[in-house]
Amino acid sequence: MLSASQLADRLARDAEAVCRHYLSAGRRAGNYWIVGDVANSKGKSLYVHLSGPRKGRWTDAATAQYGDLLDLVRESCGLVDFRDVADEARRFLNEPRGSLVSSDRDDRLDRQPVERPAAERARRLFQMTQPLAGTLADSYLRQRGILRASLHSSLRFHPSCYYRDLVSCRTSSYPALIAAVTDQAGTVTGVHRTWLDPDGDGKARVEDPRRALGGLLGNAVRFRFPVDGPVPVMAAGEGLESMLSLSHVMPDMPVVSALTANHLAAFRPPNGCRHLYVAADADAAGRHGIEGLSRRVRTLGIMPLVLTPELGDFNEDLRRLGPDRLIANLRAQLVPEHASDFLLD
Known part of the structure; x- marks a missing residue:
């Protein structure tokens, strides 16, 4: 049974193989493996020593993270408990599972991961x-x-x-x-x-x-939003493709995708918003998002108006019914002034 330090040494012997497996987006450059970060993004800030006395050691110049290949396994796989890290390393090395040598295990468990x-x-x-x-x-x-x-x-x-x-x-x-x-x-x-x-x-x-990934609460993916200035009329909904479908037939209306029903309920409308069209999804979670957002924006003096697809969502309407039918359905639901301002002819 290998201890933690022995596992790190074994991984270091095959450092390039470890890099090719866990950092496949990178490449070898001389005596180093170069990649963007521990999440296996393309780039050049993280480098792993492939030879010499520091073989198997790595550093991310952009974040100041560093460590050995066990740390790299932990970070790239998103593991927290070191027992899981050791099991993953043994799996890669084809070693049997088992407990660590206690003194070595305690030293490793005390080491806190560096999170970006x-x-x-x-x-x-x-x-x-x-x-x-x-x-x-x-x-x-x-x-x-x-x-x-x-x-x-x-x-x-x-x-x-x-x-x-x-x-x-x-x-x-x-x-x-x-x-x-x-x-x-x-x-x-x-x-x-x-x-x-x-x-x-x-x-x-x-x-x-x-x-x-990242901070979604109150935020959204935005389409056709002005860089500055008020946004008096806009549309908000869940799914990316559903909201892109609305933007496809209303190319000048500011549109956001909050991605989930919970995040839709928490979306923060921009300053100057007076009419907020909320795109419905045909499920219970979608109704929860609409109701939560509608209640909140009313307290801000914004009028919520619900847009309902004929099928499951607006992308399904666009694909299966076609843009003309989608436009006709929206025209019946929009305020007439907004229909003439934003809908394609």
Whole structure:
């Protein structure tokens, strides 16, 4: 049975193999493995020594994180209990499971993980993306009837976004649609990731192809929002694609996606808002989000108006019924002045 220090030494012997497995988005550069961070993002700030007396030691120059390869396993897999870290390392080394040598185990358990704030990690990820136009993510949205998504600066593409299975902790990477979650000042507080099938066949075949990261509470993914000034009329709802579908047929209306019903209920409308259209989803959670947001905005002097799809959500309406039918349904629900100002002819 190997102790913690022995496990770290064994991992260091195969440092490059460890890096290729847990930091697959990186590459070898001389005697180092270079990658963006412990979350396996593309970039150059984290480097792992592959030879010499510091073999297996790593440092992230951007965050001041450092450690050995056991620490790297812990961080990349998101593990907390060191017993789980040791089990993951033994799995990689094909060692049997078992308890650690007590003195070594206690020393490791006292070591606190260095956590980078989620909002900072989200901003870092968004900075590593590329424009949406012509990418797999643009194609994915076009397949869903959303033809002008590349006009939205809040949507970007990552060709190889880190994905960790929350059950097995195994890591991989897939292309991804990345949406920026911002506050009222336009500061990125989080991101929403939709992992995509590399062959263009919809979402990636993983357990959970959609995840958010960072500060969502009160914030949202914003489409067509002015940089400054009041926003007297806007629409808010849950799903990214549902709200993009509304924006597709109302291209000049400010629209936000709060991503979940709970976050929709907590969304903070911008200053100067007088009419807030709340896009309904046909489920109990959606009704909860609508009711919670409507109650709160009334106290702010904002009139909430509910928009209801004919089918499950507005993207389903757009894809299955077509844009003309969606426009006709919305025209019947919008204030006439808003229908003439915002709806496509």
